[in-house]
Amino acid sequence: MASIARERDPGSSHYQPDPRLQRLHRRQLLSHLGLLALAVTLLAVLFVYPISRIIYTSFLIDGSFSLDHYRRIIEVDAYIRVLRTTLTIGFQVTLICLLLGYPLAYFLASVPTRWQRILIILVLVPFWTSFLVRTYAWMVLLQRRGVVNDWLMSLGLTSEPVQMMYNRMGVLVGMVHVMLPFMVLPLFAVMIGIDRNLIRAAQNLGASPFQAFRRVFLPLSLPGIAAGSILVFILSIGFYITPALMGGRQDTMIAQLIEAQVRDRLNWEFATAIATFLLIVTVIIVAVYNRILGTERVFGEDR
Amino acid sequence: MFSFFRSNGDRDLGPSGKAGGARLQLIDLTKVYDESVIAADKVSIDIEPGEFITLLGPSGSGKTTTLMMIAGFVIPTSGEVLVEGEDIAFRPPHKRNVGMVFQNYALFPHMTVAENVAFPLKMRSWSRADTENAVNEVLRLVRLPDHADRYPRQLSGGQQQRIALARALVFRPPVLLMDEPLGALDKKLREEMQLEIKHIQQETNITTVYVTHDQGEALTMSDRIAVMQDGWVEQLGSPTELYERPVNKFVADFIGESNFISGTLTTDEGTPKLKTESGWSVPLAGAEGRSDGDPIEVALRPERLSLGDRNAEVEVTGTIDEIIYFGETTKTRVNLPNGQQLVVKEQNLGTDREMQRGEEVTVRWNINDMVILRDDLPESAAHQEAEPEPAKTA
Numbered sequence A: 001m002a003s004i005a006r007e008r009d010p011g012s013s014h015y016q017p018d019p020r021l022q023r024l025h026r027r028q029l030l031s032h033l034g035l036l037a038l039a040v041t042l043l044a045v046l047f048v049y050p051i052s053r054i055i056y057t058s059f060l061i062d063g064s065f066s067l068d069h070y071r072r073i074i075e076v077d078a079y080i081r082v083l084r085t086t087l088t089i090g091f092q093v094t095l096i097c098l099l100l101g102y103p104l105a106y107f108l109a110s111v112p113t114r115w116q117r118i119l120i121i122l123v124l125v126p127f128w129t130s131f132l133v134r135t136y137a138w139m140v141l142l143q144r145r146g147v148v149n150d151w152l153m154s155l156g157l158t159s160e161p162v163q164m165m166y167n168r169m170g171v172l173v174g175m176v177h178v179m180l181p182f183m184v185l186p187l188f189a190v191m192i193g194i195d196r197n198l199i200r201a202a203q204n205l206g207a208s209p210f211q212a213f214r215r216v217f218l219p220l221s222l223p224g225i226a227a228g229s230i231l232v233f234i235l236s237i238g239f240y241i242t243p244a245l246m247g248g249r250q251d252t253m254i255a256q257l258i259e260a261q262v263r264d265r266l267n268w269e270f271a272t273a274i275a276t277f278l279l280i281v282t283v284i285i286v287a288v289y290n291r292i293l294g295t296e297r298v299f300g301e302d303r
Numbered sequence B: 001m002f003s004f005f006r007s008n009g010d011r012d013l014g015p016s017g018k019a020g021g022a023r024l025q026l027i028d029l030t031k032v033y034d035e036s037v038i039a040a041d042k043v044s045i046d047i048e049p050g051e052f053i054t055l056l057g058p059s060g061s062g063k064t065t066t067l068m069m070i071a072g073f074v075i076p077t078s079g080e081v082l083v084e085g086e087d088i089a090f091r092p093p094h095k096r097n098v099g100m101v102f103q104n105y106a107l108f109p110h111m112t113v114a115e116n117v118a119f120p121l122k123m124r125s126w127s128r129a130d131t132e133n134a135v136n137e138v139l140r141l142v143r144l145p146d147h148a149d150r151y152p153r154q155l156s157g158g159q160q161q162r163i164a165l166a167r168a169l170v171f172r173p174p175v176l177l178m179d180e181p182l183g184a185l186d187k188k189l190r191e192e193m194q195l196e197i198k199h200i201q202q203e204t205n206i207t208t209v210y211v212t213h214d215q216g217e218a219l220t221m222s223d224r225i226a227v228m229q230d231g232w233v234e235q236l237g238s239p240t241e242l243y244e245r246p247v248n249k250f251v252a253d254f255i256g257e258s259n260f261i262s263g264t265l266t267t268d269e270g271t272p273k274l275k276t277e278s279g280w281s282v283p284l285a286g287a288e289g290r291s292d293g294d295p296i297e298v299a300l301r302p303e304r305l306s307l308g309d310r311n312a313e314v315e316v317t318g319t320i321d322e323i324i325y326f327g328e329t330t331k332t333r334v335n336l337p338n339g340q341q342l343v344v345k346e347q348n349l350g351t352d353r354e355m356q357r358g359e360e361v362t363v364r365w366n367i368n369d370m371v372i373l374r375d376d377l378p379e380s381a382a383h384q385e386a387e388p389e390p391a392k393t394a
């Protein structure tokens, strides 16, 4: 058998593509365009249009352009107070969820995989019952003559019922219960991605278990903290049922205010102004928060 | 050339003038998982200061388990880990002062190269100036002085490997552990890094325990190799000893390749011979201490066999069963009339005439090329052979 060495012809630099290849490309392009069109339409109909309408309406008084709604929000103490309450409750819920959810997610991420699946389902179980039912359940537990107070008194921890509802505590208990999975899941997702060898490496290099956590695990879990916190915070400040049912007068949140404007006063324009105002404040807070956590250090581009 | 380790005044200097690593003794180190899986079985190795020891064995043979017991991430069921005579077997990992390079480097992704390398020094509260000097020096040692401000993801695999090594060396541990550190690299880079790691190890004279399942890597790098199987050290010795005098079939097969011939010992006209079941007999050497009728097995390296016309002490004819071409070498499998198969490995010198399947050839070798294996010795005696040798006189 003689071996063959083919000379390369420097002239034949362009090859004629097979027509079948071109047809394949055209079909791929069409399907991509189709998907893109679908996504853009959905986004426009369900998101861009409603929000633009809300923002647009918020600048109208009886059909003509005006900034009066915003002036009113800023000048009337009650509105600012409700806004502040809303943000405070949002922060409190986020913080409590983080403090409870971080160890929980850490535990979930540490157990063997076969346990993980079962435990994750347990975390999600609350979603199987209606939100309203859960709120009423908490009311049964926490009311003056409720289960929790009965226990406390029978254990002799208090002599008279403790007020646990129609105040901030009731709101926080109800909201944290609902929000916890939204914190735990993003944290868990980030934590299972952290190579446990990094913790070992840190310890091998002289870090105590606590130092290894603080200098390696914690910084690497920051993206999870950021995602979970932002999710919980944003969902929290739109809450309506829990503060309405379990909160006191001082715990009125912005959603209740909007509801009152729409239902009692039929003042749609002012209601949209409040909503827009909340939207702007939220965007600012989220931007600042992201900045402080500095998640780009973990995700960031190569420089 | 490097002042790094020599400037360390608090470690006594060895005869070569280099700062020495520590003496590391593993004594009957045993790990039993779930009360039944014996991952390490009385592993005993006496490692001299500055020695490079490799744990070599197939997957699941207990290499990582043994290493992790030295590092402190696995607590032994029984046994001792002595560093300079002090038992550290039950100390938490961060109090052991043992450097380790992990298989996937385990560089901290949120820290720059400099921060990674400085990490162990920070944990030891070194001053800023000392830290900076040490980091610069060790980065020069691994030949990456200009990469201090990069993040690990901006480095190639080989560079990450060097940084991991630098980080494990910077705090001047007396013992360095490496678990398949080159496993993720391609062949070329791997061979380059083998030499580089070896040079750095010699430069720093740090006592090193290296884990690999690549026999070539083990032969190239090690002072001594411990061949492991099922948690047991089958043989401990220098690369030459292991290759030239494997004690059993497992070692002879795992390191390099071997032909095996088994039969019983007979004495024929005053010379000892191995007689196979089919009646073929081959003259032997080194069978002292055994008596006629004892079962015996020998290993015969393919490259010690030849098909050429040289003079040799043993000659046997057979037919070629298969020819496998490897570029620099060719392996020829020859069927002997007595049923035995022999693989012959020869250099391709470009002068040999081409051979064909089915052709009749003569295989030749010398008596000393046959290594008598000790598999047939009673268990305890065979294991005795695998015990660590007494430490070489320093």
Ligand SMILES: Nc1ncnc2c1ncn2[C@@H]1O[C@H](COP(=O)(O)OP(=O)(O)OP(=O)(O)O)[C@@H](O)[C@H]1O
Pocket: B033, B034, B037, B038, B039, B057, B058, B059, B060, B061, B062, B063, B064, B065, B066, B213
């Ligand atoms: N945490 C554990 N629990 C139970 N058995 C284990 C555990 N870790 C290791 N083993 C078992 O111990 C034995 C030795 O494992 P080890 O990881 O030391 O092997 P190895 O030589 O490092 O193998 P490889 O080359 O695949 O890394 C194996 O049979 C393994 O299944």
Ligand SMILES: [Mg+2]
Pocket: B063, B064, B065
């Ligand atoms: Mg291993």
